[in-house]
Amino acid sequence: MVVSNVNFAVVGTEFRSxxxxxxxxxxxxxxxxxxxExxxxxxxxxxxLQLFLAKRASGDWLSAGTELANAAIGERGRLKLDADGHVEVFEPMKPLQSLNDPKYFGANFESRAGQIHVLVVVPKKLWLVTASIANALEAVGIRARVYEATTEHVGFYDSALQSDGQDRAFWYExxxxxxxxxxxxxxxxxxxxxxxxRNCQxxxxxxxxxxxxxTTVEEVFSVESxxxxxxxYEQYDPKETTSPQQSMVMSLSCSDLEAHLLDISTAEFRYQRIEDERFFIPHCKAECCNLVPGKEWKEVMQYGKYDDDPNNRLALSRLLRRPQL
Known part of the structure; x- marks a missing residue:
């Protein structure tokens, strides 16, 4: 039995032991x-835990004073260390290999003070929220609200889900x-x-x-390179997915647009919003509403039931009054 002192350093910290x-x-x-320890x-x-043999390409061991703040897991699970402008790569140690394997410490290993023999990478403890909102593609404003809430609660992308170099956290099935x-x-x-x-539903x-x-919440450990x-929230792009609102592309000048919105044969007229979009979206889609002229509103008695309805979904004429939301 050959007992030796193996010196190690925890990457990203000042801890040496x-x-x-x-x-x-x-x-x-x-x-x-x-x-x-x-x-x-x-x-x-x-x-x-991930262990890396701290031996340089020259065969020398790392110095205990080596700065480890710039170390990161790179390709094929190897540890890349940028020390003094020189990038070095260290191989991971396989759990079922013997320590006296020639690739590791060998039979003639001698431990000396001031050396680092093993670099230790401790995965960061994180919390993963996964959730599913049924039929979300059929409603307006859900993805925008989720983006906003995630921003408020300091959420992060999972780099493991990157696709073509793009981060993603929300997608439709x-x-x-x-x-x-x-x-x-x-x-x-x-x-x-x-x-x-849970509450918003x-x-x-x-x-x-x-x-x-x-929803589910679970503890995970991740080694981020x-x-x-x-x-x-600023990353939210409403054009990422199909929506009835996205089909109404209006590339008209201001004067033409005003006339265009008065053409009752256009989708822009039928689905136009009187309210500010910020207040309109949470309640319903524009195509669920109807434009009612003030004259007709006064003549049709059954419309009166909406006067005091706090959930009024009729987009009324500007000439009558503002709608209640």
């Missing part, structure tokens, strides 16, 4: 010893449901978004009203 271990054991035992800072499970996949760095923010989604003025919402990217 050493463990005594029999080099005839497997890498998995070293991983367990590292976890035991610093259980407070290494919050993930032992199986989630074939069944017209809206899928949500958002990371959070605190459990509290994750639970707040979940609560928001019951709120009268919410675009999610009446839509079935399912780059900093997490925030989700912001």
């Amino acid at each position: 050493s463990v005594s271990i029999d080099l005839s054991l497997l890498v998995a035992r070293l991983r367990k010893a590292v976890k035991t 610093d259980p407070e800072n290494i919050a993930c499970g032992t199986m989630s 074939e069944d017209k449901s809206l899928r949500i996949h958002v990371l959070f760095d605190t459990k509290e923010n994750a639970r707040r978004l979940e609560t928001f989604l 019951m709120l009268m003025c919410s675009p999610l009203k009446g839509h079935t919402v399912t 780059q900093p997490l990217q925030r989700i912001f």
Whole structure:
């Protein structure tokens, strides 16, 4: 039995330490010893730890004073370290390989002070919110509201879901449901978004009203090669998906547009909005409403029942009065 001191450093921190271990054991035992040495800072499970042999291409070991802030997981799971402008790559240590394997420490390993033999990458603990909103593609304003709420609760993109270099957190499925996949760095923010989604399906003025919402929140560990990217409401693009409103492309001048909106044969006339879009969208689609002339409103008695209705969905003529929402 050959017991040696193996010095290690935790990437992204100033923590340096050493463990005594029999080099005839497997890498998995070293991983367990590292976890035991610093259980407070290494919050993930032992199986989630990643170890990298800190040996340079020249055969020398890293110095204990090497700056590790610029280390990142690169291609094929290798650790890239930019130290003093020189990029070096370190291979991952396989859990079922022996520590005295010639590729690792070998039979003639001698530990010296000031050396780093192993680089330890601790996955960051995150919270993942996944959700589904049924028939979201059939309603206006749901995706916009989800973007806004995710921004308010400090959500992040999951880089594992990147497609063609583009981040994504919200997408529509074939069944017209809206899928949500958002990371959070605190459990509290994750639970707040979940609560928001659950509550909104019951709120009268919410675009999610009446839509079935399912949610899950789970703890995950992630080794990000780059900093997490925030989700912001400004990234919302209503043209990403089909919508009745998107079919009404109006590339007219201001004077032509005014005349065009008065043409009762056009979709713009039938679906035009009198209210500000910010207040209109949460209540209903424009095509659910009707334009009623003031003269007709006064003559048809059954319209009177809408006078005091707080949920009035009739878009009334400007000549009559403002509609109630």
